[in-house]
Amino acid sequence: MLAGRAVPPAGLAVAPFAEAWRARLLAWGALELERGRAFLMLPVAMGTGILLYFAAPEEPSLAAPLGLAAALALLAMRLRHRYRAFLVATGLAAVVWGFAAGTVKTRLMAHPVLAAETGLLRIEAWVEGVERREAGDRLTLRVVTVSPAPERSPQRIRVTSRTRTTAVPGQPVALTARLRPPADPAAPGQYDFGRDAYFMGLGASGFVVGPVTAATLTSEQPLGVRLRAAHERMRSAISERIRAAIPGTSGAIADALVTGRRDGIPEGINEAMRAAGTYHILSISGFHMALVAALVFALVRGGLALVPALTLRRHVKAWAALAALAVATAYLVISGAEVATQRSWIMIAVVLVGVALDRGALTLRTLALAALAVLAIAPESLLGPSFQMSFAATLALVSGYVTLRPWAERHSGDPAGWGRSLLIVTNGIIGLAASSFVASLATTPYAAFHFNTVHLYGVAGNLIGAPIIEFFVMPLQILALLLWPFGWDRPVWALAGLGIDLFVRSGEWVASWPGGRVIVPSLAPSGLLVLSAGFIVVALLSTPLRWLGLPFVALGLALAPAGQRPLILVDAEGATVAARAPDGRLRVVSARGNRFAVQRWLTAEADGRSAVDESLQQGVRCDPLGCAMPLAGGGRIAVPRHPDALADDCREARIVVTRHDPPEACAAVIVDLRAIARTGAVRLHENAGALRVEAARPDGTDRPWFRPRPPGTTPVLVRAPARTPPATQKASATDEIEDDVEPAQ
Structure with missing residues (x-):
């Protein structure tokens, strides 16, 4: 009887297997949508539009992307009851809005760029900013007159004086300088300093010849100069106070941790910190912003908790969150508001507002909101290492936290189980080491692409150096700022300086280990794009669909080598x-x-x-x-x-x-x-x-x-x-x- 039965074709036997996998993939996709993962893709879509804008061979018109973006947004609203169509229309609208953001920002920043290198020019200008360096000063100037006037005379310039000057922000000065256009890339595909200068509003750079003297200008001081000057005077006063209390390199690092000014740090120390993987500590970003907000939150909430009448009747947790937000905002202003600091402040603001409203806020949605805000305000930052490395590290950390922490808490009852082990890993020194490893792994491709360098001892360097800054230096610096009006800040600054000395010595020790710095050849942009796409899929999705990103990561690594070397x-x-x-x-x-x-x-x-x-x-x-x-x-x-x-x-x-x-x-x-x-x-x-x-x-x-x-x-x-x-x-x-x-x- 068995011999007489018909044997089904081999292709039909595969059909149930394929149908089962199709049903499983659809179920996972529906679960991702139910968990709100579609929203997390909006920054990715917007970033795609920004990349398309900067890849355009010529400047697009302003009306075309704005009109198309508005039309797609209206279409998405009309399709909101048809979910799949709504998602497609929203994604396309986000792409075009990214393209439009780049176009709008470029138009807003429009200014003359010097056409060619000049001879000696006599310049009268307002001082917008002063950077004190070991071998002179660097001045940012709002130009009033240039003689003889070059073609496409710039409005704002940055010049370097090889000697110390007496210039201060807001002062009118006269000087003689040679100017040149902002630097083009050193080679095709390398970092474009001219684009960076354009979005900073700089039309030329150069060197001062002779002294910088005070001038008398008949024109009224521009509002932008007054605001910048007031801001710079405030930061300069803080810098001078810190460096008066903490001399030398430690004072320069203490200044960098508060005001974001790193110009006084010797290059040898910078290199040692890079080799030890702790250079990010010198750049105000999520580490510092979160630390300041957490300290203020803990102090205010702990202080209010000492008053039972308030604790029992008022929402003191919300008060503490709002106080921490106010201090974090002040820190943003004092530090100069770089891209990494903006991103950190936005994330901290969302978290603290969530705490004030009794909502959990340490989520990927918070990071997505921060990315959308930064991309809308500064679309050009997407191309820079600060944005890429900052968001890559934060995405890896938040994704790991929101994935592993809930599971660990559910399975923490067994003292010998994996849940309890993961809880231990996410806390204390082990948690710091794990976080450092995850962040270093996530940022390595971007560091290799932009700096051709991979540092192997980042975990060890952060494990030794970060606690010194986190638990000793930063609390003392916050205390010193609070005591400054009362005149008791200098001893606290000096004590913080001892901690910074220890931090520097630990960084130099780690940097001295052999083989820590590995130079890698240039990577192809296409490889980094594909690898980033795979990383985003792995980090943002929550079902087994996330593992579809791994082949893209592998393909990105395969495409990474730049290929033939030039003759x-x-x-x-x-x-x-x-x-x-x-x-x-x-x-x-x-x-x-x-x-x-x-x-x-x-x-x-x-x-x-x-x-x-x-x-x-x-x-x-x-x-x-x-x-x-x-x-x-x-x-x-x-x-x-x-x-x-x-x-x-x-x-x-x-x-x-x-x-x-x-x-x-x-x-x-x-x-x-x-x-x-x-x-x-x-x-x-x-x-x-x-x-x-x-x-x-x-x-x-x-x-x-x-x-x-x-x-x-x-x-x-x-x-x-x-x-x-x-x-x-x-x-x-x-x-x-x-x-x-x-x-x-």
Whole structure:
């Protein structure tokens, strides 16, 4: 009988299995929606729109994204009774609102950007801010007059004086300075300092020549200058009080913990703190804001609890929360309100308001609200390391807490069980170590992407150093600020200084451990994006659907390597040229070197040499007419300083990098540095004998923060060697490089 039964096809046997998994996935998805996880994706959608805005080759119109965003928001409202359609419309609206936020912020920040480097200029201006440094001062100025007036004269500038000045915020000053446009990226894909300066309202930077003197200006002091000056005077008074009580490096660190000013900390200490993984403690963020709010909350609530009449009849917990919020807000103002501090304040504000209303507030929803607020106010911050590392660490910590803590509390009855163990882990020193490990793991990809560095001893450094700041230094600093009006603050500051000394010594000790700092090569942006998407899925979802993010994390890691190393690099000024020698390492071929750019190039390749290492000139031969060296893959590269060297270089070199007009019959590939004014910094890659150009400012792109390009036409960056008589060399730019060089990207 069994032999006579029909055997079903193999494909039909799989159908019940697939249907079961489909039902399970739908059930998990419905549970995610029921738990409100869709709301958590709004910042992700808005961030996607911001990324699309900054990736646009040209500045979009203002009306288009605003109109589309409004239309999608209205559509979402109309579809609110059709849940799936409503979610799709809301997500699309959030994407477009992110795009619109970037557009609006750029228009609001519109200001002139200096077109080119200047000679000596006489400047009269209002002082907006002063940063005291070891070797001089850095001044932020609101410009009133410039003589002679350059093209696209900037409204706000930042200049550095190599000597101490007497300038104070709000003062009118006169000085002589050389100005230059904000720096372009040192290489394509690297951090864009020009974009950063644009959103700070800075149109130029430069160096002061001679003294900075007081001036008499006939114009009225602008309101913005008055407000900034009042704010800076307040912060300066606090800084002077702290540094008078705590001299030296410890005073500079104490000042950084209160006002956010880190300019007085020696670079050696900064490097030691980075190596120990404790540099984040010097930057006011969630650690400090939460600590200040918690201390104030505990003090106020504990003090009010001593009065039974109040405790029994009034909601003293709410009073304590509001007092903590007021102090946290004051701390935000005093510290300068950087992005990490803004995010921390928003989260703390939501938590404290929730406490005042007897609502649990330490949730992923709190973090989502903070992200939405920061992205709306400062969409440009999404591209910076501060936003990315701050939110990555907080997301990992909050996600782990809200996932593990409830389960641990439900299973805490068994003293030997996992629940009790997890409760122990989330408390005390073990909790600090676990938190440090989770935060370090979450921020490592972003640190590697932006700084090409991974620090391995962050957990140990935080385990030793963080309790010193958390339980000793910060409470004393808060007490000192409270005692300042009564004149009893100096002994407390001095005592806090002893704690900071111990913190510094512990950081230097951890930094001295061997192998703690690992330099990694540049990562591809696509890899970081894919990895971030996987991390967000794992952290935000609560059902087994979260594990769908792990393949994206793995794919992001696989895509992370940046790929082929360039043959030639040129900085944004066209003044520094580096090329790959036969041993595969970079050499600086130009006589004049931009050390910052060279250091960035070396770090991007995980090359541990410094920009002043003598090996960077190994094999390079220079004379008054120019420099040359052997190239990887054969032949030589020549960088002539004088036109008289071009004829010989065209005969003997494979690639000539020059600003001069080469002979039409030049047998070498010509890289014309005059085109750098349009392309910005470039990398040149060699593929099968052809050069591929990667530019920081590619043709066809133009954004407001770009350095203004010169008018008229500029030469083609790369020109192929002449192989036919000059009379027949009439061709288009594309035809000129068809044989041996690929067109510029």
